[in-house]
Amino acid sequence: MCPQIVVVTGVAGFVGSNLAKHLLRRGYEVRGIDNLSAGTLENIDARVDFHQVDIRDVEIYPIFEGADAVFHLAAKNCLPECAKYPLETASINVTGTVNVLEAARMAKVRKFIYADTSAEYEGIKEFPTAEKHVRPLGIYAASKHSGATFCESYREQYGMKIVILRYFNVYGPAQDWRRVIPPVMSSFILRMLQGQPPIIYGTGKRRRDFVYVDDVNDFHLIALVDDRADGNIYNVGSGVNYSVNEIYDLIEGLLGSGLLPIYKSELPGEAEITLADLTAANSLGWTPNVQITQGLSRTIKYLQTQVANAKVAIPGR
DSSP states (O other): OOOOEEEEETTTSHHHHHHHHHHHHTTOEEEEEEOOSSSOGGGSOTTSEEEEOOTTSGGGGGGGTTOSEEEEOOOOOOHHHHHHOHHHHHIIIIIHHHHHHHHHHHTTOSEEEEEEEGGGGTTOOOSSBOTTOOOOOSHHHHHHHHHHHHHHHHHHHHOOEEEEEEEOEEESTTOOTTSSSOOHHHHHHHHHHTTOOOEEETTSOOEEEEEEHHHHHHHHHHHHHOGGGTTOEEEESOSOEEEHHHHHHHHHHHHOOOOOOEEEOOOTTOOSBOOBOOHHHHTTTOOOOOOHHHHHHHHHHHHHHHTGGGTOOOOOO
């Protein structure tokens, strides 16, 4: 039997590159799409059938022919950049999503899995937060909500099998430390490895639900093969949250750098608390298994060997 073909958009990014490796290890054939505006070639496994093309381009259509499933991860997702460039954000995250949906529909792809975001819950003050209510406030959240709405429309109009996953704060190897404002964990680790104090915006008391990328990929496979997931929305988090200060303490405990954080003014648009209600995901038999210190240790090991020794300049967070 030939291996199933899975298309991954955003394959050169953090989650996409890890997902591609996860699928390849399990015998799937992976076709990857990325315009390399944020992801890098070094992230892409050599076994991926890679296509450097923008998701808004009609050139993507032939890539979907004969594919069994699509993971649509490509997006503009840096919050300050999204707020600064709302038209570009809408073009990528809304128009790009519709173009990917249409390519999948035309190719009669069996299943479409959409990467949504916990930013959908920005205006919700109920914790842990379940999937039933959303209130996107920022440009990024609004754009992703619009993409998710188009997914629902394609499911209703064309009978496509669609699963929507709302990621919380995913972390792990290959996380995008090159951003203008890098993700907190990779920023802390890299700065401390290079003898620079970590930078905390605000008081450091904001709490985040961090989930390790391997746990996320385990749920990706469930969404791919379990028909019970079809037509549903799932939170993908850990069900536990930590303050930014606590993350610093955990990383310092592992590194023993002796470096104290520098506190700067709060960044706009940051949620006070994120915490996933995992009832729906748990009903499919999924539970995150990687504890925070284990995940941080793996992330540190990757950054020590793959990034820190290269003497790269790390943007301040």
